[in-house]
Amino acid sequence: METTAKKEYTFKDFASNQEVRWCPGCDDYVILRSMQKALPEMGVKKEDVVFISGIGCSSRFPYYMDTYGMHGIHGRAPAIASGVKLANPDLSVWVVTGDGDSMAIGGNHFIHVLRRNIDLNILLFNNEIYGLTKGQFSPTSLVRQKTKSSPYGNTQPPFQPGELAIGAQARFFARIGGNTPKEMTQMFIDAETFNGTSLIEILQNCVIFNDGCFTQYTDKNVREDQQLFVEDGEPMIFGKNKDKGLVLNGLKLEVVTIGENGITEQDILVHNAGEQDPTLHQMLVRLEYPLVTGIIRRFQDVTLEEREDALTKEVMANSKFTKTDDLFFSGETYEVK
Amino acid sequence: MIAEKNKIQPEVLEAVVIRFVGDSGDGMQLTGTQFSDTSAMIGNDVSTFPNYPSEIRAPQGSLYGVSGFQVHIGSVEISTPGDDVDLLVAMNPAGLKTNLYAVKPGHTIIIDTDSFSKKNLEKAKYETNPLEDGSLDNYRVIEVAISSLTKEALKDVEGLDNKTITRSKNMFALGIVYWMYDRSTDHTIDFFNKKFASKPHLIEANTKVLNTGFYFAETLELIPNSYTISPASMPAGTYRIISGNTATAWGFLAAAEKSGIELFLGSYPITPATDILHELVKHKHFGVKAFQAEDEIAGITSAIGASFAGDLAITTTSGPGLALKSEALGLAMMVELPLVVVNVQRGGPSTGLPTKTEQSDLLQAMYGRNGESPVIVMAASTPSDCFKYAYEAAKLALEHMTPVILLTDGYIANGSEPWLIKSVAEMPEIKNNRINEVKENWHPYDRDKETLARDWAVPGTFGLEHRIGGLEKDKITGDVSHVPENHEYMTKIRAEKIKRVENYIPELETEFAKTGDLLVVGWGGTYGSLHSAVKQLNEKGYDKIGYAHFNYINPLPKNTEAILRQFKKIVVCELNNGQFASILKMNFNKYDFLQFNKIQGLPFGNTELTEKFKHLLS
Structure with missing residues (x-):
């Protein structure tokens, strides 16, 4: 009998006894529930x-x-999580962060964890505002956005998290609306399956300080027309009528309509998440219409743990030391009688 | 082999201080290390201190590019690298100019006359040539054309370029000094054979230059006599010369092996602590996980993560780095995880004096965090006992589930001395608070009744899933709590936990007089200077002076007051503006604590200490 076989968990097994204290209507509830549903499916x-x-x-x-x-x-959090994972690579380690936490005060750790490619999963809750400190602009707030700390409008241009992440060599980058639990659940499972750092940007509505910031993309009525949910190996088609698609026009992406100007489905770009060259992934991340969601980049690379493990084995195989005494008494020692 | 027949009977000395100085590229560190290793091998007690510029390759011949290495060897106990230099070996004018202050009139200076060119004299800002203007008349100057003699010695060796020839002149100087102090060249020749195993022409060249220097001294009338220093009486056993930073790294290796817990280092390079990182990254074969992080904060936070996951986690830094780590150190204190932070102190504040020593981070270590945030603070006293205190810091962190700050300093970190090698088998047991099985009604903040340390339940352990964090915790469940009384209770129990460590550390001991007129108090890396100054006075008949040295500062040893009250006067000596004195004043306010402070980036000198103590005794 296989004793390590997947235990049958339900989402309730992952809910703690603590009362959840986010504001009513916050997308965080959706994310929490999606995670609690995803974990039993992961086999961890x-x-x-x-x-x-x-x-x-x-x-x-x-x-x-x-x-x-x-x-x-x-x-x-990325640095703490790196220590956890390096200490015990068998763990499934998740980082939960926001746009301020990851890209303002924690910007340095955020880029370096991506560069190193440790097998962590990072959930970036992007609500384009500081919520817990009650409404200041964040590194993803828009120019001219009025907040508590920018009453006449924000003057600092925003980061596009995916652009920053892929620039920092992220191997896995995905984006998802905060109101799509089914797709989110699957995305969490995909992130866990991926060997390397996976980053998921969740467009999370803050009902109190930045309500509706993503509505133009995430509202049920416009979602299909405004969002392109990409899938690896599939043509990048969107729209209620599945008639819009992306083509390359020179060095720019262009939205075309299938059936117009002689465009057929064959002309539409097919998504290749595994492509090492990030150029097209960067273009997808930057696109404003449609907003691209789904797993935009999933390039399998060697992880830091794998490099460390291989190097350690090599050093161990060639070392004359097994105990610290071997080291202490080696080399230039002398006797006093 | 060196011929014995013409040997003059050497004069016997108790101790001697030699300083080798030259350009950064002149190989002074190697020369000094070879001399001290050879001396240690024949049984002398030794203490060394390198002194190099903070520039990596300063312009040749410049005053700020001078690199030096001081060696103090003796047949008696040697506790410091020494103050007054008996022999200065100056490879260039800049070296002479910047180091002459340390040589007393009548003492000896060996000079490479070839380097005293007009250009080099100008670079050293000499208006006249000190070899000609009479300014060295009060010294015994031995002028040797070292560079040209080196070239001459190597003219028949094939395969050497000019650079290699020039670079081996330090071995000529070493040969002279070996002869002067009655030392064999064998150890250094063995060193060449190992170091240049694949480059036989370098073995030949260096050996030849070394021996030529030796023979030159033997036959030269300018060097009228030689000296010898008999072996010191040291406890029997196997020794090696070790620096404080290496000893610190090895203390952690030993602690990891003894405790059976893997070692994790999160660190970011900073002078003068980086050598600990350099040492630990070598030891992957022991399973050491050394992680060079993106900054100081990631150094400590990765260590906190590793500690949460069950490793013996440490982070190494110096003053400015400790400042950056302070918020994370508060987290480690709050979540009550084991962690050792090594602070190799350097001159502050701000960037300060990165390559110079100071003890001015004590109050930062004690209080440099927001909120009520007590941690264990301890300090090593000599290069070799960095091993013991690193081990002890790891033991206390694991057994008491708390961060520990271990203070060393640039002086003992870079200095070296003989270490009676400890086998891991001789080291004390290290327990830990790991919990590996589900216990009924278990909570993450359940505490040991004696130590108040909480359980260490690490991820991967079935049934003990729990959350910790920087928010205040309920005293029983460990859940987030904002209850006023709970916060006060938790604040006090965290303080009490550290206070109780006093039951697990050694009592303070007094050296020399146990009671009397003057108690000299020191802590950390000043042990060698203070011990030898008090010892010297004691030997001269001052029998009312005692010395108490602190290695544990938070908590203080339990018997501290019992020792303070044995003396009429107390003087607290430290390389800062009185930080430990202020801690003592706060804890024992009925005593009058006199102070002796030095804030020059330098260790205490012997004379300034003995004069101060004599004055206080009169």
Whole structure:
């Protein structure tokens, strides 16, 4: 009998006894529920799951999960999680962060964790605002956006998280609307399956300080026309009538209508998430119409743990030291009688 | 082999201080290390200190590009690299100019006359040539054309370029010094054979230059006598010369092996702590996970993550780095995980004096965090006992589930001395608070009744899933709590946990007088200077002076007051503006603590200490 066989969990097994304290109507509830539903599907043991967060609304997430977890300090979750994973590579380690936590105060850790490609999963709750400190502009707030700290309008141009991440060599980048739990659940499973750092940007509505910031893309009535949900190996087609698609026109992406000007489905670009060259992935990330969601980039690469493990084995095989005494008494020693 | 027949009977000395100085590229560190290793091998006690510029390759011949290495060897106990230089070996004018202050009139200077060119004299800002203007009349100057003699010695060796020939002149100087102090060249020749195993022409060249220097000294009338230093009486056993930074790294290796817990280092390069990182990255064969992080904060936070996941986690830094780590250190304190932070102190504030020593981070270590945030603070006292205190820091962190700050400093980190090698078998047991099975009604903040340390349940352990974090925790469940009384209770129990560590550390001991007129108090890396100054006075008949050295500062040893009250006067000596004195004043306010402070980036000198103590005794 296989003793390590997948245990049958339900979403309830992953809910802690803590009362969830996000504002009513917040997308965070959707994300939490999607995660609790995804975990039983992943085949990981509950005791092997660790959630690490920084500071902010999103960072309360670990308290609501009945797994191991640490609510860290502002911006540092990727570094804490890196230590957890390097100490025990068998764990399934998740980072929960927000746009301020990851790209303002924690910007340095965010780019370096992506560069190193440690097998972590990062959930970036992007609501384009500081929620927990009550409404200041964040690194993803729009120019001219009025907030508590920009009463006449924000003057600082925003980061596009995917552009920054892929620029920092992210091997897995996905984007999803905060109101699409079914797709989100599957995306979490895909992130866990991916060997390397996976980053999921969740467009998360803040009902209090930035309500409706993504409505133009995520509202049920416009979603199909405004969002292109890409799937690996599939043509990039969107629209209620599945008649819009992307083609390359020179060095730019262009939206075309199938059936017009002689365009057929064969002319539409087919999504290749596994392509090493990030050029097209960057263009997809930057596109404003349609907004591209789904797994935009999934390039399989060697992880840091794999490099470290191989190097350690090599050093161990060639070392004359097995115990520290071998080292201490080696080389230039001398006797005093 | 060196011929014995013409040997003059050497004069016997108790101890001698030699300083080798030259350009950064002149190989002074290697020369000094070879001399100290050879001396240690024949049984002398030794203490060394390198002194190099913070520029990596400063312009040749410049005053700020001078690199030096000081060696103090003796047949008696040697506790410091020494103050007054008996022999200065100056490979260029800049070296002479910047180091002459340390040589007392009547003492000896060996000079490479070839380097005293007009150009080099100008670079060293000499208006007249000190070899000609009489300014060195009060010294015994031995002028040797080292560069040209080196070239001459190597003229028949094939395969050498000019650069290699020039670079081996330090071995000529070393040969002279070996003869002067009655040392064999064998150890250094062995070193060449190993180091240049694949480059036989370099073995030949260096050996030839070294021996030529030796023979030159033997036959030269300018060097009238030689000296010898008999072996010191040291405890029997196997020794090696070790620097404080290496000893620190090895202390952690030993602690990891003894405790059976894997070692994780999260670190970011910073002078003068980086050598600990350099040492630990070599030891992957022991399973050491050394992670060079993107910054100081990631250094400590990755270590906190590793500690959460069950490793013996450490982070190494110096003053400015500790400042950057302070928020994360508060987190480690709050989540009550084991962690050792090594701070190799350097001159501050801000960037300060990166390559110079100071003890000015003590109050930062004690209080440099927001909120009520006590941690264990301890300090090593000599290069070799960095091993013991690193081991002890790891043991206390694991057994008490708390961050520990271990303070060393640039002086003991870079200095080296003989270390009676400890086998891991001789080291004390290290327990830990790991919990590996589900217990009924278990909570993450359940505490040991004696130590108050909480359980360490690591991810991967079935049934013990729990959350920790920087928010205040309920005293029983460990859930987030904002209850006023709970916060006060938790604040006090965290303080009490650290206070109780006093039951697990050694009592303070007094050296020399146990009671009397003056108690000299020191802590950390000043041990060698203070111990030898008090010892010297004691030997001269001052029997009312005692010395107490602190290695544990938070908590203080339990018997501290019992020792303070044995003396009429107390003087607290430290390389800062009085930080430890202020801690003592706060804890024992009925005593009058006199202070002796030095803030020059330098260790205490012997004379300034003995004069101060004599004055206080009079």
